Amino acid sequence: MATFGSLSDRLAETLKNLRGKGKLSPADVDGTVREIRRALLDADVALDVVKSFTAAIRERALGDEVNKALNPAQQVVQIVNEELVEILGGQQRRLEFAKKPPTVIMLAGLQGAGKTTLAGKLAKWLKKEGHTPVLVASDLQRPNAVTQLQVVGEQAGVPVFAPEPGNGVGDPVKVAKNGVRFAADKLYDVVIVDTAGRLGVDADMMKQAANIRKAVDPDEVLFVIDAMIGQDAVVTAKAFQDGVDFTGVVLTKLDGDARGGAALSVAHVTGRPIMFASTGEGLDDFEPFHPDRMASRILDLGDILTLIEQAQGAFDEAEALEMAEKFATDSFTLDDFLKQMQQLRNMGSIKGMLSMLPGAKGMREQLDNFDEREIVRTEAIIQSMTKAERANSKLLNGSRRLRIARGAGSTVTEVNQLVNRFEQAAKMMKTVAKGGVPQVPGMGPIPGAGFGGGRKQVAKKKGSKAGNPAKRAAENARLANGEKAAPAAPTGGGFGLGGKKGDKAPTQEELASLQKFLGR
Amino acid sequence: MANPWSLSGALRGVFSRKTIDDTTWDDLETSLIGADFGPDVTEQITEHLREQVARYNTTDPADLRRMLRENLEERLSKLDSTLKLSNRPAVVLVVGVNGVGKTTTIGKFAKFLRNFDRTVVVGAADTFRAAAVEQLGTWAERAGVQIVKPQQQGQDPASVAFQTVEKAMRESIEIVIIDTAGRLQTKAGLMDELGKIKRVVEKQTEIAEVLLVLDATTGQNGLAQAEAFIQHAGVTGLVLTKLDGSARGGFVLAVQEQTGIPIKLVGQGEGINDLTGFTPHVFVQNLIG
Missing domain, CATH: 3.40.50.300 (P-loop containing nucleotide triphosphate hydrolases)
Known part of the structure; x- marks a missing residue:
């Protein structure tokens, strides 16, 4: 989508030249730092922040810490990541509730940042946490903002306090004040005050926001900001900090492909923590903010390190060897198939895992269509089989399949599909284990060690047949396993390349540089 | 209340100096990036202006300002911005x-x-x-x-x-x-x-x-x-x-x-x-x- 190559690509390029160097010269570091600077600017991080940031990186990169490390280049990336997380506010902060209810939360931000939608999401989230929130419609400016809040409130199952019709009629300060009194009377324990969007330069509107703040004395003032905002983020954030003095930040529209550098700028300039992230249009697309993930996103590095760690943690080396043995000797059973699947689940959500891949932002839309429950369904089917059946899939005749389908709460068709998939996979694995290249329909030849084809396939299979994505993912995991047994092929390389290089086959040299980059 | 940032404000500092020197270029770059031009376009513009400044051998920031304006105007007016609403409806x-x-x-x-x-x-x-x-x-x-x-x-x-x-x-x-x-x-x-x-x-x-x-x-x-x-x-x-x-x-x-x-x-x-x-x-x- 975006035309810029991802930072990981560019860094890999820069770092290629560093291969074999045990020590980084200042010139080497400068090259890397320049790329980082560009990447940050492309991600809309404010220039001032970029400057102080790159200066810090440069200093640390030239220090002992790096040159003592086994792989200096890798270490630089690590430093960048650490510094980013640091600025983004190290650890998360939670909402602070008032000692004496109601807790008042006020929302403020530019027009179109997504305040009203966010109010609904926050309310729903609070409700789920066992609170009794009420929404207060203090946005009397934008046409029908009040109606919108009412609809949103209804969807969230939360009452809305809206005494004024809006559209320029009524006094927002009074509404906010009455809203809090209303909540206290009716014993609601959280009040969420939605205010009108305003520009940082609009003195009158900022004054109004300050007045609302004074009137309701909120426990939290959340500044809602669009992840797509550019260099203006700093000015706007400052204006709001001076105007209403917010206590926390909410980042919206993170489901787009903006890198969200604004988050960094805002956190750096105001020193206020980012508390929540909103990641979609549904009222449930709302979660506490994770600084580390954001750091990787800004750099578009993907969460390679975490991914590798997780993969290593989840796959037991001994088990992997055993599995490879099974592939080779044709004793791969449905039991093993299930074990594979469960291991995969241990790695955490597949969606999360896929989105950790560098450059995976292009795949995000496809990830959205990936249904994780497929794995659970497959599990249910296999677990409904007897031991004998699991060991020998040939036993499965029609009546056994019907019983299994009933037991798993699915249909015979689904059971049939699963068995077919298993048989195909077993056959394919045998080929792989024997050192051949598996023929997968519609996948084309698989280049080198880059199992990118398989990975892509996971994503492309949007609305297709049930367990397919799961199977693909399972296959990949198995490939990873198989590779572990054969030390020549790198796990990380297979994962990373899959998302990154897309359709073109990586050359040996690229592979090597990536491995270097991954520190393997 | 923070003063609204504006490119003109940022550039005023740049152009109010006596001569064009290294800080001028730095500040110019800062201002352009601050205006969301992005690193690529900013580089192109400063590059182009450096060339022009060298060619005309000027050290007057006022010239630079004029060049910048011309450069931006020229680039922005390359395309026809009229709405075509002649169909009915x-x-x-x-x-x-x-x-x-x-x-x-x-x-x-x-x-x-x-x-x-x-x-x-x-x-x-x-x-x-x-x-x-x-x-x-x-x-x-x-x-x-x-x-x-x-x-x-x-x-x-x-x-x-x-x-x-x-x-x-x-x-x-x-x-x-x-x-x-x-x-x-x-x-x-x-x-x-x-x-x-x-x-x-x-x-x-x-x-x-x-x-x-x-x-x-x-x-x-x-x-x-x-x-x-x-x-x-x-x-x-x-x-x-x-x-x-x-x-x-x-x-x-x-x-x-x-x-x-x-x-x-x-x-x-x-x-x-x-x-x-x-x-x-x-x-x-x-x-x-």
Whole structure:
């Protein structure tokens, strides 16, 4: 989508030249730092922040810490990541509730940042946490903002306090004040005050926001900001900090492909923590903010390190060897198939895992269509089989399949599909284990060690047949396993390349540089 | 209250020095990046200016300022920014990501057209967001134009668009403006829906303009937005909104150059008359001062 190559690509390029160097010269570091600077600017991080940031990186990169490390280049990336997380506010902060209810939360931000939608999401989230929130419609400016809040409130199952019709009629300060009194009377324990969007330069509107703040004395003032905002983020954030003095930040529209550098700028300039992230249009697309993930996103590095760690943690080396043995000797059973699947689940959500891949932002839309429950369904089917059946899939005749389908709460068709998939996979694995290249329909030849084809396939299979994505993912995991047994092929390389290089086959040299980059 | 940042303010410092030296270039770069031009365009501009300064052998910052203005104006005016609304009915489709000000823009645009005595009907094909139809209804009333609303909640937007165009043809209304739901460019399903609206309308009559609304506070993501919408909706013109804030919208230069789609309208406030055609000269004047 975006035309810029991802930072990981560019860094890999820069770092290629560093291969074999045990020590980084200042010139080497400068090259890397320049790329980082560009990447940050492309991600809309404010220039001032970029400057102080790159200066810090440069200093640390030239220090002992790096040159003592086994792989200096890798270490630089690590430093960048650490510094980013640091600025983004190290650890998360939670909402602070008032000692004496109601807790008042006020929302403020530019027009179109997504305040009203966010109010609904926050309310729903609070409700789920066992609170009794009420929404207060203090946005009397934008046409029908009040109606919108009412609809949103209804969807969230939360009452809305809206005494004024809006559209320029009524006094927002009074509404906010009455809203809090209303909540206290009716014993609601959280009040969420939605205010009108305003520009940082609009003195009158900022004054109004300050007045609302004074009137309701909120426990939290959340500044809602669009992840797509550019260099203006700093000015706007400052204006709001001076105007209403917010206590926390909410980042919206993170489901787009903006890198969200604004988050960094805002956190750096105001020193206020980012508390929540909103990641979609549904009222449930709302979660506490994770600084580390954001750091990787800004750099578009993907969460390679975490991914590798997780993969290593989840796959037991001994088990992997055993599995490879099974592939080779044709004793791969449905039991093993299930074990594979469960291991995969241990790695955490597949969606999360896929989105950790560098450059995976292009795949995000496809990830959205990936249904994780497929794995659970497959599990249910296999677990409904007897031991004998699991060991020998040939036993499965029609009546056994019907019983299994009933037991798993699915249909015979689904059971049939699963068995077919298993048989195909077993056959394919045998080929792989024997050192051949598996023929997968519609996948084309698989280049080198880059199992990118398989990975892509996971994503492309949007609305297709049930367990397919799961199977693909399972296959990949198995490939990873198989590779572990054969030390020549790198796990990380297979994962990373899959998302990154897309359709073109990586050359040996690229592979090597990536491995270097991954520190393997 | 922070002083609003502006490129002109930032540049004033640059140009008020006596000579052009290294700090001038540094500050110039800082200012341009600060105005969301992005690292690439900024590099091109400073490069070009350095060349010119060397060629004319000048050390006067006033010259530099003039060169910068000329450079920007020249680059911005490469494309024709007139709206083509000669068909009858002239159908205008308005698209964009969430929260950029599509509905507001339509309200202002309808008023803008009423000022030229055109008859207008707006179609509320944003059937997704809560109360979007009502919001458009309010604007339609303010602008004094007709509106076609969906008959039920969550009706297919394409059918609303169809009915709007049908009404215009039946009652020979000159201009049709269709509002669509905001969608992030990464949502494939929603982008396909846009394609459908377009196909449905195209069966009735030619679409005169597809306007992509961009928020001036957007950063470099604006380019990704433009590319996706061009691909799925065949955008013919850009509308830049929220220029009244402290934002600067420098990214539109990159968008215009990389996509070849001209900016056609600019919005500068919440009032119904705060929408004007795009004139590079005025835009640059406001930007640089």
